[in-house]
Amino acid sequence: MEWRGRRQSGNVEDVRGSSPSRGGLGGSPFGRGGGFRIPTGGGRGGGMSIGTIIFLVVIYFVLKMMGIDLLQVMESGQVGSPGVEQTETQSPRGSAQEEEAKAFVATVLAETEDTWNGIFQANGETYQEPKLVLFRDGINSACGMASSASGPFYCPGDHKVYLDMAFFDELAQRFDASGDFAEAYVIAHEVGHHVQNLLGILPKVNAQRQRMSEAASNQLSIRVELQADCFAGIWGKYTEQKGILEQGDLEEALNAATQIGDDTLQKRTQGYVVPESFNHGTSAQRSTWFKRGFDTGKLSSCDTFNSDI
Template identity: 45%
Template structure:
């Protein structure tokens, strides 16, 4: 992927702060196993508001029920991205590209897009959605409209999940920004309201639809970014497909030694995640991403 675009001004670098120690990132929070068995559907529902299920679920439910676009600033030390930090610079360029695309897409339907912020942290960091930890993987907090990521996640994506490549990294940002789009459009709040009165299996199914829509929105971003700025290079789409497949619920359950249990899926199977990203990529249309039909 080309990385010679502008950098976003909406990046907070907290890696030099005292919010947490450096340590291994993780995809472990991607599985819902740590929550399963508690018998509280509301916890499962709220946990799915973040990409990797370790944010304070009660807080997220209160925030989403009262209004999905509430912004609360969290306090943590920030610093400028070091000039020689290529990976941080790369994600800043990706974020800037999502800003350009979604501003245009929202304007096309008479809406105003509010840019999210991207928070870089190491180990842990405070958020209005609870304490952010590396083990969660990247996540979106609707309370402050920020995407959080410990960049060590990318090394695990490459080494443990065999999904290397810069566009695989960009896809992750595109997916989390897709959740921000859902937040601005009101989709998050509506889904949470539906989930409150649903059983566990039905609530999980709604979470899958929301996650697959975020995958589709990532594809919409890629479509328009390439159309406008030719950002994609040979092999980039395959990198995104590999990443989407690597974090499908069925693949993750297999890796953890579990039997595949579709009723417990919260993000969708590998095949579904690939299909919906491709749908957004090929169409470039928001309306093509209605996973709730």
């Protein structure tokens, strides 16, 4: 994808240097309007024993005799070797690499703005551009507290897309879905949920799901997610028409859609599939609906609620 040198959106909010508020996860972002959620295991906390405390006290005084004051080090935030300055906002991926990733995200977001502004205008409507929030580790959104393990998600409560860019590394390394257009597909999918929200689809669906069984709710959720994939495909079509797609880009997006299908994810994580627990769609469904949006470029082709999926 030839994205460098193109317009970057001004709707990116970078809060990576802020500390997230404490709180519990407000449930899966899937139920709040979309997003990829990659569950991770957690650990148990515990207190220190008397022996541990005595050991730490001894270490403190030994270091004090060596001219190292741990209290001063902790207060200044310098936790590395003496004389080596470390900053609280130091990037784990390298500042240059993260800044390029940020520029990429802002460019893709701008391309989605161009696409959906044009489509809404052609239909006599005004597109309300979403904000995209870049965070690190955790974020407190209008939909509740979420960690980076929740994956990218859209919150209809504040019309914002939330993204920890470390997910791109996980997408490539853990899910074998590398490439800039695979990453762009992730962003376009979440923006697709925003489009659903503006069209009144998400409010209607969320109201219906509250009155359904879990199995029925999952089936409705699948249709929501597949439509967001189809909307991402529409964006891909408009991007292709601009002549900025490169050879292999479409295959990258289709591979990403395949790798994050419910059946593929379950096979990878637990070795077997439980179809009744699917809430995003199978690999075949996700790639098929993205391709449908890409091939047609039409909203009418993305009616997953009145189609066989």
